[in-house]
Amino acid sequence: MSEHPSEQRHTLAVIVGSTREGRFAPVIANWFTRHAESHPHIDVDVIDLDAVGPYTLRPGTEAYESFAKRVDQADAFVVITPEYNHSFPAPLKHAIDLLRSPWQAKPVGFVSYGGISGGLRAVEQLRLVFAELHATTVRETVSFALPGDPFDERGELRDPAPAAKAADALLRQLTWWALALRAARLARPYGA
Known part of the structure; x- marks a missing residue:
């Protein structure tokens, strides 16, 4: 008997999109990664752009090949992005633009944060970028307005239930698309 589709393992790459000094991204990434890892069918690979150094990546280098391989091996992505000046960070755009085919025919979800909008303006712009790369963005998002408020000094959510519910909805959609698109x-083979 075959596995139920929701129980098939898949790899989720969590891309931490901020490289700014003093960034809040690690708090969000740590929370989301722990939550995603609680789903036994998901293997999580955290790609922190601050560690990758997207502006140092050049085709043919070991660092570039490692980044490209990790993106290629992922079945789905969650981009953790802040909103800076009504948009997403330049290093994130650069990292996305370095590759083309590894993004194609794969689902992308978003966890955003920042200001009163919770980073949603950055997400809407990222949807356009990923559409151009033939990736499928999912509707559900996790968004934190004024992110310093919901998290305590240890990086734990003061009221975890609403964010966990949103994250579960996002992960359900990503799982469906990840498995459907992988089978397809x-x-x-996808040809753009």
């Missing part, structure tokens, strides 16, 4: 890519 295996049956017929």
